[in-house]
Amino acid sequence: MITKQKYVYSFGSGKVAGQGGDKKTLGGKGAGLAEMTGIGLPVPAGFTISVPACEYYWGRDKKWPAGLAEEIRRQLAQLEKTSGKKLGDAKDPLLVSVRSGAARSMPGMMESILNLGMNDRSVEGLAAATGNPRFAWDAYRRFLQMYSTTAVGLSKEILEEKLYHLKERAGVRSDHELSAENLRALCGEFKDFFREQTGRDFPQDPWEQLVGAVNAVFNSWNADKAVTYRRVEKITDLKGTAVNIQQMVFGNMGDDSGTGVCFTRDPSTGENIFYGDMLINAQGEDVVAGIRTPIKLTELGDHMPAIYDQLCAVRAILEIHYGEMQDLEFTFERGKLYMLQCRTGKRTPAAAFRIAVEQATQPLLTKTAARRLFKAGYLPKRYLDAASKPVISRDQAIRRITQEDIERLFYPIISPNIARDELARAKLTEGINAVPGAACGQVVFNAADAEALAAKGEAVILVRKETSPEDVGGMQAAMGILTQTGGKTSHAAVVARGWGKCCIVGCDDLKIDYNAGQMTIRGQVVRANDYLTLDGSSGTVYGGRLELQAPQPPQEYFTLMKWADGRRRLRVHTNADTPEDARKAVEMGAEGIGLCRTEHMFFATRERQLAIQEMIVADTLEARKRALDKLLPYQRDDFIGIFDAMDGRPVTVRLIDPPLHEFLPKSQEQAEELSQATGIPTAAILQRAEQLHEANPMLGHRGCRLCITYPEILEMQVRAIIEAAVAVKKRGGKVSPEIMIPLTIDAKELKLLTDRTRAVADEIIKRSGVKLDYLVGTMIETPRAAITADDIAEVAQFFSFGTNDLTQMTMGLSRDDAGRFLPDYCNPNKAAIFAVDPFTSLDQDGVGMLVLVAIEQARDVNPKLKIGICGEHGGDPESVKFCHLVGMNYVSCSPYRVPIARLAAAQAMIEEDEDEAQRRAAVRAATPKRRTSAGKKKAAPAKKKAPARRARK
């Protein structure tokens, strides 16, 4: 026997036939209505046509599934029976709304039709039944208008125009003032227009109306604007929309009627107040349309205390039920309250923290308030106790905070006070939103100008085709960075992210003319010193100066992060190259430095830059050593500053990594300057630069390969690190240096360099007479290092997975070039090969497998090996959770992502505990009762969870 699929689910009137909360079947709105019905809240009766029906419709050339019409007719009959009214009835007609509702909110993207069931007969019935002809004709007018445009596709503008002309003729300003007669005439005009346009009369049969309305909602799922919205928002998991058909209730039936929207807490501040706006004697669309100024919800308490108390009880019930702050819609008709919608409420980042912390620590209502609502009969007994206790646990609070909540907490934003159209006018173009936050300043086109202008105290936006390490000074000085090329992990993006500095990259529209000191953006010329405002969160570039708002984390942020720190197993380090970065990171909660890149230090001043360049162009060992001797004191001083800032926390210093040509002069002028400083002919310098040019620098002469070729570089750097550590120790400071060798591909290679490192370090320590412990480890960033991790683990004291490079090599993707095709790969509407950009979130199936195998192999031979990750993925929550699952000791990320990593690490631990609890419960359930006590003892100890949920065999 084939079980026929059910497509329609009823709700309301205290009965529910849907799976409460199943958004996948019922959509968000339908699920909320079913859920509210289930917990006894007053919901107007109705039914939901499921998402699978819509999916069928689109899969079968706009046909309804067999039996759907029959199901709807049956549900409609039931609704008529429940309400005691009939659709299209000449006396007291039933009116229904027909609304869309996908599993996720797509605000304004899809259609609704209200007052369905109105026709030439029922309008009279409604007028009679309500004793309000104006109301009845207004309802008919609204239905005619909505149905004609939405279900039939007639021109919205023409109908609006007819309404406008009517008001002109009647000499009134607002719809409200139109009389029943006016509206009846307008209905006539609308029907005439319908006939003119379609060649038939406006459908009077309510069933025909209903079928048309359901199809209109189905069709709106694939309307251009909805498709575009889903593409832009990268929504791919939705299959269609549900259709909710519900008895109409009216907030515009007099002063004992009204409608409103509210939040169970203040969505801006998170404060524990009942927050909302409402209108007396109005319909929902009037609130949204802003035709009348709404009043504060609390004023309802004065006006209609019973309704207000009822609502307060609903607020408590729903927040307790969902354990989350809710966004509600309600209407009361002639003194009777109806709930029309509930969903999780959006909130500001600050509110997110305050709500989570207060939900976990304080009751929603005082005992007195709760008791009063109970006594009034509004709060059922089963909610009484709960209403005066915290709504959620601390773990739930921790899990509730998202990456975006933290990001948006710290980055400046464009003032929300700026009007939307002003923003639209100022917008010049869009690029890739590499680092969120906003910035505003004067445009400069090179790093030197950025530094000069910033030194005068001006805010600067640095605009470049692309950035390179020598731009770092100017990037540091700028408030925001804008580049024509590159992706989210290009040089500009990575460096800027490290500083939490607003950055937009890959902005193709820029046509930069460095010589002229200007650029054009979509034809508009922007000159040096003109103002630009960047919104790094969206990637939008605005002309001129827009007001910004500075971040200020609330107290609850610190409370919640403390909870998170208490929950996590994974430690969180930071990537920091300067004492300032280090201090900032400690402030953000970093427990060490996981990646200190020494090469950025070479660009800090002109002298250093010249010294490193001199080292590279040197053609004898002696000349190279002379240049390195100049660099040594700079590096040593930098390390002293960093060690001081970290105060004994581990500091992992990576030896020189980039290919040497990155440090060399690019232009004739720069070469001449270097020539003057070093006495080496300009031609020789340019020749050396040319000679160092590589076809694929990413796979070239870089990382520890440089130290194989030039051991003297390693020696200088180790000397600087260890001498700095010794100096700090000598004056009583604490220091834990870890020397990290990059780009290892073989254990022998690492052994050779580790031996050299120890030879230099031990000699210095011995001479100093100070006791100093230090570690020597390596990055695992080539696939070969991961594959041979067991051999390498015999040499290394720690591993740090460099997943940026590991991703590049494992996937054969240059992050500087992937912008040409990777977006298509990640676009769910194009090739849809990857769900997320593998440079943003670790590719767990591919790169992650290498990481997993490497860790297992390495721990086999060296169980105590310290293992971490550095690079972009260390600040991505999903990747952090992966790191937790595969058993790393720490993650390292840029200072501004440290809180995100701390939170994700705690969430990972909580998820692990929950999985474990479920497992135990399953074991308990499967244990026969009589053997329980014995069974308990025999049960195997809780086994560590399989490392990665998505891990493969």
Added chain:
Amino acid sequence: MITKQKYVYSFGSGKVAGQGGDKKTLGGKGAGLAEMTGIGLPVPAGFTISVPACEYYWGRDKKWPAGLAEEIRRQLAQLEKTSGKKLGDAKDPLLVSVRSGAARSMPGMMESILNLGMNDRSVEGLAAATGNPRFAWDAYRRFLQMYSTTAVGLSKEILEEKLYHLKERAGVRSDHELSAENLRALCGEFKDFFREQTGRDFPQDPWEQLVGAVNAVFNSWNADKAVTYRRVEKITDLKGTAVNIQQMVFGNMGDDSGTGVCFTRDPSTGENIFYGDMLINAQGEDVVAGIRTPIKLTELGDHMPAIYDQLCAVRAILEIHYGEMQDLEFTFERGKLYMLQCRTGKRTPAAAFRIAVEQATQPLLTKTAARRLFKAGYLPKRYLDAASKPVISRDQAIRRITQEDIERLFYPIISPNIARDELARAKLTEGINAVPGAACGQVVFNAADAEALAAKGEAVILVRKETSPEDVGGMQAAMGILTQTGGKTSHAAVVARGWGKCCIVGCDDLKIDYNAGQMTIRGQVVRANDYLTLDGSSGTVYGGRLELQAPQPPQEYFTLMKWADGRRRLRVHTNADTPEDARKAVEMGAEGIGLCRTEHMFFATRERQLAIQEMIVADTLEARKRALDKLLPYQRDDFIGIFDAMDGRPVTVRLIDPPLHEFLPKSQEQAEELSQATGIPTAAILQRAEQLHEANPMLGHRGCRLCITYPEILEMQVRAIIEAAVAVKKRGGKVSPEIMIPLTIDAKELKLLTDRTRAVADEIIKRSGVKLDYLVGTMIETPRAAITADDIAEVAQFFSFGTNDLTQMTMGLSRDDAGRFLPDYCNPNKAAIFAVDPFTSLDQDGVGMLVLVAIEQARDVNPKLKIGICGEHGGDPESVKFCHLVGMNYVSCSPYRVPIARLAAAQAMIEEDEDEAQRRAAVRAATPKRRTSAGKKKAAPAKKKAPARRARK
């Protein structure tokens, strides 16, 4: 109890105390002497001081191990007892030679001292005992000279000068003519000189002499020339030299004495004759010094038939014993034969094949000859039968041939008739020996000139800084290719290797001035149209025209390759892009095309090049399709030609792989030409080229990523392949096309492209009405593809491992750039991280592990998946053996390496069988006798050997 280590092993006089043949302990010479003693050949008695003694000496600051002196004294006493003579004896003194002998021959690199034991007393004793004072004083003179220079370090030149002056004074021309008196005087002069220089008398104590001589040999191990030799020859497995102390025998004791060197077969032709040179009444060094003209060995048969027959028997005994052609040294003293050395003889490639085949098919001696030698008492009975049977099995013959034997068989060489000093004068510089063989022709500096000059019938050498795909025509036209940059797997090297065309790359000394049409090499100017000769085998560049010799494989080559083909499991395909290559490859034994690169076809003519360029600069889909339509017929015709040439053998066609910018004009002129042809402005063309520029093209927009972005390219190529196949089938031909998608990183990506491929192909086949089978598969060349091979195996019909790129990505090594540091990594005397260049021989520990894991995973889900390898490693014997062990179905390599792969595949099979036989023998040995028959049945079936010998857990 500690067992004292033994350092000295005796040999000779029919007794042997050494482990016969243990070269590691005894060195090559010592092992041969012990071995010959063991099988009863006449070897002058003596003993060998082992290699570990030398190792100890160098490890402990030039100290002898405890007990060594004692051991030597004991052995010396034994030697004196055996010979009945005493060192330094005044009557009939014992004389010994002290010779070095490492495990591998290092010709001329280390020292020997002869006639040790001579002193003022024993010289008289020797004169008396031999009745030949001249001989005695000459022996003393020689010893004084050798000992003074070798053991004490006095000037060779001054001593030679004294000898020269003596001859002047005596009025004679050669040493031979000096009288006993002359020589006695010279000995006095030598001793005086010794005293002057050292302040002490020449040591008269034979023990002191012996210690000095042993130390001299030890010291010569680390003399500059020996160290340099080992560095140049990349010898790293040797720990030191042995020292052989042996009773002197003299070939210069009259006409019944003599000395010679011989080979058991002709080392030039491989002919089964006894081949050698000798001198009557001379010492070994006289043969080497070339003072007198030697006579042919066969003449000895006339002069001294007994000695000759004895030698003939020795020849048979040693070749049978070793199963290999031997290189021998002998001396006969007063009618008694002594063997002084035996080792495996070097031979020409043609001889290598003839020897191997004849050893496996024919007896060394006729039955008559063997019986004659037996009857004469020279050939022991146990060798009688063996001497008239083949010496080795066919399997042994197959295993004996090396990659170099085959390579050298096919490449032209510089004529061996050219005198060494002429060569030295012609030599300009050296580069990296990318493709062996020699070439001679006129220099041109660009591809167009190469084609033009070659069209006139001239031989051309193409010289470029580096080559790119657009040079391919010129490269094809040239006899040899010389580039300034690049390594063994650079574009020039890979393309040239495909054609077996002489190529030298990475020749830093070239300073090319394209504009002037000339270059300088170490200061010497070479102009266009000057002649150069390249020796690609050594990487040497010669000025001028040197005579070349063409290759001509002997019949035995074909015989042996047939045997190999009968033995192998692995199939051998080829990489070929044109019908000519395909035909050549079939001639070389290819069983299919494993890699047909379609992009080279785009450069075959100017029209094609313009069409592909037009396609790339097109800015609309229509324009792109128009350009592709032009390419379609060209590609289709190419495929028809290739299918015809392969006559039904599988042809694997790879879809477009390189990044598009490789096809675009590089210069203003080329852009202008394209502009004229297409009507697209030059500036737009150059801008497009600029826009396509990539930071790391290896990891950029290439491979199947191009077909994701531009599906129309895939469609055109699939159309060309399938239409060609259909055309061939229609006229009754056979064809097995396989379409290969490159650079896959994910199963979804491959699925998408496979579906597109099949859609196009099936439509064409359906329309044609022809039945055509084809496969769609992928290259596994990114680490991610290897890691996710199980998913990919569900989509692909075959895998081809692209180990060039897989090596680049797994190791993070750009083959175009690695020339800067990889040589240090592979140099045993520098970083010594890799034993071989991973681009030459597959890195089995790293890349090989990915291959192994991928195959295991893939076969789990798709046991019948066809798996092969294409790329440079497919022609490297060690890599081919790896491919066999991991269970691949085929390897594919360039046409000229096909025989090498066929041979290696057979060798791999033979090795596997031998391992299996050993395993069975071990099982049998471990099975108790009474259970033998039952045990046999129960024994588990022979399990497949663990895939890779070097594979890791």
